[in-house]
Amino acid sequence: MKPENRHQHCCSDGHNAPGQKEHVHEDDGHSHVAAGPQNWLGHWPLLTALVIIMVMMLLEYAFHFCFSTLLQLGIYIPAYLLSGYNVLGLAFRKALRLDFFNEFFLMSVATLGAFAIGAYSEAVAVMVFYSIGEWFQDAAVSNAKRSIKALLDIRPDSVNVLRGGQITNVNPSQVQIGDVIQVKPGEKVGLDGELISDKAMFNTAALTGESRPDNKTKGETVLAGMINLNQLAEIRVKALFKDSKLSRILEMVQDATTRKSRTQLFISRFAKVYTPIVFLLAVLVVGLPYLLVTDYVFSDWLYRGLVFLVISCPCALVVSIPLGYFGGIGLASKNGILFKGANFLDVMTKVDMVVMDKTGTLTKGVFNVQKVVGYNFDERELLTLAATLESKSTHPVALAIVRYAADLKLMNAADVEEIAGHGLKGMVDDRMVLAGNTRLLKKFNIGYDPDLDSDAGTIVALVVDNRYAGYISIADELKADAKQAITDLHALNIQTVMLSGDKQSVVDNIAGLLGMDKAFGDLLPEDKVAKVEALKQEGRRLAFVGDGVNDAPVVALADAGIAMGGLGSDATIETADIVIQNDQPSKIVTAIRIGKITRNVVWQNIILAMTIKVIVLVLGAGGVATLWEAVIADVGVALLAILNAVRIQRIRL
Incomplete structure (x- = not known):
């Protein structure tokens, strides 16, 4: 026609x-x-x-x-x-x-x-x-x-601030660090802070993708975006509105x-x-x-x-x-995973090796002191010296020691120096004290019991006035889903490697429990970088998962840098390409699956x-x-x- x-x-x-x-x-x-x-x-x-x-x-x-x-x-x-x-x-x-x-x-x-x-x-x-x-x-x-x-933009337009015994309703941007805010049941937390009420229950789904309520007790961290579920909660603000984790998450999602x-x-x-x-x-x-x-x-x-x-x-x-x-980015956000760009969805589909830090990534990072052993030294005094020195650090191991010594009266510490990958050095009541791993003792040519090198626990060795004084044994717990995460990664034909600053015996023990392919311990931050570079030269497309400040360089070097967003340091979260909000290692597998979908x-x-x-x-x-x-x-x-x-x-x- x-x-x-x-x-x-x-x-x-x-x-x-x-x-x-x-x-x-x-x-x-x-x-x-x-x-x-x-x-x-x-x-x-x-x-x-x-x-x-x-x-x-x-x-x-x-x-x-x-x-x-x-x-x-x-x-x-x-x-x-x-x-x-x-x-x-x-x-x-x-x-x-x-x-x-x-x-x-x-x-x-x-x-x-x-x-x-x-x-x-x-x-x-x-x-x-x-x-x-x-x-x-x-x-x-x-x-x-x-x-x-909409998934994440849940910041309230106003918060209730307790000032001079009076409640004032203000914009979150007007709240200062140290202010106390009140959050009623059903209300959203507007800023990051520390819970000063005895306890409270929060819905954290917007941040973590988990609908399960999270019970918080006095002193624990509460983040903007959480929803108070059961009773009036008072929170002391620890970060400005613009610096809250939720604000950073929103920026990351918009950039993505x-x-x-x-x-x-x-x-x-x-x-x-x-x-x-x-x-x-x-x-x-x-x-x-x-x-x-x-x-x-x-x-x-x-x-x-x-x-x-x-x-x-x-x-x-x-x-x-x-x-x-x-x-894909939206689906990941619903599951508590933030991709900082669509390009990283593609990268995750090509990953054939996942390299992980140990503490805070595969383990909970919540340490508990198991025992204090003195070597010709009073154990109570040794614990007091150690807790005094460790009180100047924010490392999870240091916090565990300070918590364990809560009933002891600490001394005065001066000239405290943190030696990266080794431990601490400082003066405690005019005595020179070292607290750290066995590398620290070797660095200062201090003799010690060789059995410490093969001990399966995390050891903090102590030196007082250049003499080996004993050690504190500390244990960390595996995360509940760590074993399943490794199993699922192997099912996807992805090799798993652990890099840790902890001693090799501890790393081998954890890797054996999880069934990981390789494990390397006794690594300084620069050693981790060298190890990742060597793996990449083998032609590997690898993702690195970490949480600490010392992990930031390796996160930046990996094809896909993944940060644990709950416990993770700001430096690592900012450097990472992908952020897992609830710190679950099983979300690594979820991120790969979302990329492939x-x-x-x-x-x-x-x-x-x-x-x-x-x-x-x-x-x-x-x-x-x-x-x-x-x-x-x-x-x-x-x-x-x-x-x-x-x-x-x-x-x-």
């Missing part, structure tokens, strides 16, 4: 109603009109055009009404402008900047060309349905971004949506090359047959070229792929879109496909890809 004899229906892309603003997504390499208000009435021009085209199709096809050309133009031109004025405007403004190879220009040329050959209804239909497709695409992207932000994966970057570059190529091919479809075909009819070949332009629009790829990564969905969309587009492009060039089929293929593929991407956030792990 000749184009001039067809009833024309053109898929629209001018999907902005009055009041909607142009929104250009430069970061995606894809500009499109913003979705605007979500209610249907806000899109009355598009809806009016849709009603017009549906009524005209019914009259022409079902009732066989015949309209004069003048009457058709009088009906279809207003419908075309109602549905496509934003698309035409954007195409014109971009053309002024010599930017011709974009979807707006393609749709404008295709629909105006359809008008030129008398395919009026097809021109309007293409513009209408293209606009509807763009509307759904924008709505899906907006919802994906909103769901990521702008850091693109390699797939996204490739597709953006691909679209910039692909669009001018298909435009040139469309021109060749129209013009080349003139030299090769004897019964050349310009309108027939122009129609084929227009079909070629409509189906060539790369919307399904350029929109659905970033949407897939938004979905996201990758699979993204590649499903790429293959689906490219396969259908190639088929319809060939059919269009061969005169088999019509504009109707082209627009249905284009919009249909885009919507299928969007639905496929959106489902990521509904997956349960």
